[in-house]
Amino acid sequence: MDHELDALGLLCPLPVLKARKRLAPLASGDRLRVVTDDPAAVIDMPHFCKEAGHTLVSSEEDGATIIWVIEKA
Numbered sequence: 385m386d387h388e389l390d391a392l393g394l395l396c397p398l399p400v401l402k403a404r405k406r407l408a409p410l411a412s413g414d415r416l417r418v419v420t421d422d423p424a425a426v427i428d429m430p431h432f433c434k435e436a437g438h439t440l441v442s443s444e445e446d447g448a449t450i451i452w453v454i455e456k457a
Contacts, residue, residue, distance in 0.1 A: 387416045392449070396424040400432045403454065407438065410456045415441065418452040425450055 389406050391399035399420045407416055418429070426443075429452050433440040437457035444451045 387414060389416060389418045391418055391420045391422070391425075393421065395422050396428055398422075399425050400428045403429070403432065403452075404436070407436075407454065407456050412456055414456050416454045416456070418454060420450050420452065421448050425452075429454075 387406065387410060389402055391402055394402065399418065399422055403416065403418050410416065420429070422428075429443070429450075430440055432438075433454055439455040439457070441453040441455050442451075443453075
């Protein structure tokens, strides 16, 4: 993964806001791996992707941590 965002310890809405900021300069089709541990991320990340037009490629739970892969629209 070329681009990664460690959002561990951040609470809503910070993981989504930081993901939006990190995705902004990327080219269409680039992928961002986001690591979160905020329970609200299970709602926020898919909603953010849908609203912004990005593709949520995958989400993988590892205990309290969720790893998201987002492809920029």
